[in-house]
Amino acid sequence: xxxxxxxxxxxxxxxxxxxxxxxxxxxxxxxxxxxxxxxxxxxxxxxxxxxxxxxxxxxxxxxxxxxxxxxxxxxxxxxxxxxxxxxxxxxxxxxxxxxxxxxxxxxxxxxxxxxxxxxxxxxxxxxxxxxxxxxxxxxxxxxxxxxxxxxxxxxxxxxxxxxxxxxxxxxxxxxxxxxxxxxxxxxxxxxxxxxxxxxxxxx
Amino acid sequence: xxxxxxxxxxxxxxxxxxxxxxxxxxxxxxxxxxxxxxxxxxxxxxxxxxxxxxxxxxxxxxxxxxxxxxxxxxxxxxxxxxxxxxxxxxxxxxxxxxxxxxxxxxxxxxxxxxxxxxxxxxxxxxxxxxxxxxxxxxxxxxxxxxxxxxxxxxxxxxxxxxxxxxxxxxxxxxxxxxxxxxxxxxxxxxxxxxxxxxxxxxx
Numbered sequence: 001x002x003x004x005x006x007x008x009x010x011x012x013x014x015x016x017x018x019x020x021x022x023x024x025x026x027x028x029x030x031x032x033x034x035x036x037x038x039x040x041x042x043x044x045x046x047x048x049x050x051x052x053x054x055x056x057x058x059x060x061x062x063x064x065x066x067x068x069x070x071x072x073x074x075x076x077x078x079x080x081x082x083x084x085x086x087x088x089x090x091x092x093x094x095x096x097x098x099x100x101x102x103x104x105x106x107x108x109x110x111x112x113x114x115x116x117x118x119x120x121x122x123x124x125x126x127x128x129x130x131x132x133x134x135x136x137x138x139x140x141x142x143x144x145x146x147x148x149x150x151x152x153x154x155x156x157x158x159x160x161x162x163x164x165x166x167x168x169x170x171x172x173x174x175x176x177x178x179x180x181x182x183x184x185x186x187x188x189x190x191x192x193x194x195x196x197x198x199x200x201x202x203x
Numbered sequence: 204x205x206x207x208x209x210x211x212x213x214x215x216x217x218x219x220x221x222x223x224x225x226x227x228x229x230x231x232x233x234x235x236x237x238x239x240x241x242x243x244x245x246x247x248x249x250x251x252x253x254x255x256x257x258x259x260x261x262x263x264x265x266x267x268x269x270x271x272x273x274x275x276x277x278x279x280x281x282x283x284x285x286x287x288x289x290x291x292x293x294x295x296x297x298x299x300x301x302x303x304x305x306x307x308x309x310x311x312x313x314x315x316x317x318x319x320x321x322x323x324x325x326x327x328x329x330x331x332x333x334x335x336x337x338x339x340x341x342x343x344x345x346x347x348x349x350x351x352x353x354x355x356x357x358x359x360x361x362x363x364x365x366x367x368x369x370x371x372x373x374x375x376x377x378x379x380x381x382x383x384x385x386x387x388x389x390x391x392x393x394x395x396x397x398x399x400x401x402x403x404x405x406x
Binding site: 025028029103108110111119122123126132133134135136137138139140141143144147148151 | 228231232306311313314322325326329335336337338339340341342343344346347350351354
């Protein structure tokens with residue numbers, strides 16, 4: 001009844017525990033392809049490729065226009081905080097994926113600190129690009145996600161830039177550093193920000 | 204690492220396509236038990252039991268205090284519309300399940316018409332009852348859910364009261380009918396309301 005294409009979901013992937021869990025849950029109902037965006041500044045996307053291999057899902061590198069990153073950085077500098085910029089870059093990446101996928105997913109959570117698309121933004125995105133946009137973790141609390149990620153994965157958590165993952169933040173920070181210097185980073189980004197990298201699947 | 208009890212999720216179940224899909228998705232990551240509430244007025248819960256058998260999940264009937272139904276009906280009559288009453292009864296049923304379960308789930312959707320618990324209500328429910336409250340369908344649009352329910356299930360859709368399912372609405376309507384007569388039902392409930400009953404799992 002459903003074609004192969006209809007059954008394939010592109011999951012935005014960082015190699016962290018949340019996007020790994022997203023892929024893991026969706027693999028039960030769709031054919032999963034992992035997609036990581038790069039703006040060409042860093043090779044942090046290679047972290048995601050490694051974890052994709054571990055999870056045994058096909059991996060696709062999405063080369064994004066550096067202009068999008070420049071616009072993101074401009075917004076963040078103007079705002080003095082990363083929220084709107086990250087929302088902007090996230091939307092642009094989703095739109096780029098949507099050009100070649102009918103099902104698009106990410107690991108956005110119920111009480112994510114990063115501003116997520118509103119219901120009306122989601123509906124207009126789905127309508128405009130003729131896609132299904134799925135956020136499988138939306139109905140889970142952080143506490144429940146911790147239960148699940150610990151059940152399925154072994155992962156490390158890193159603070160700041162000590163060990164970059166494939167999140168947008170790292171290329172954003174890099175561009176800010178190049179243009180405005182390291183001190184600007186400390187002004188703008190919360191110091192307690194952490195990210196995770198999965199290194200093993202539990203048996 | 205995790206005990207059996209920690210791994211069992213109680214899924215609020217009506218026998219319809221959405222709660223069936225909820226159970227289906229969660230079965231991939233937890234041990235599922237289906238729970239249907241009854242207030243003792245009708246035996247519509249038997250529909251849910253039948254579908255539970257079909258889906259091959261354990262079924263539990265939750266006997267609720269008729270007083271909750273009375274309070275629900277009072278609210279609905281006072282309001283002249285069902286929204287707040289249904290939110291109230293839903294919350295009371297979740298709380299009753301939470302007394303004996305550590306993981307509680309329902310099939311509430313992203314753009315559900317029925318008012319759902321707010322983020323702060325969810326957090327206080329999880330905190331007060333020491334439970335994980337999971338709404339796996341929250342990150343899916345109606346269009347995506349249609350794709351999935353059609354992929355997995357054969358189901359019928361029914362309008363109004365022609366063929367009662369195990370949703371709260373049917374006992375609410377019954378009590379209003381007994382207390383205020385049939386005409387009151389037509390005043391309060393939208394005529395285009397439909398519900399579904401799953402009758403087969405696709406191979």
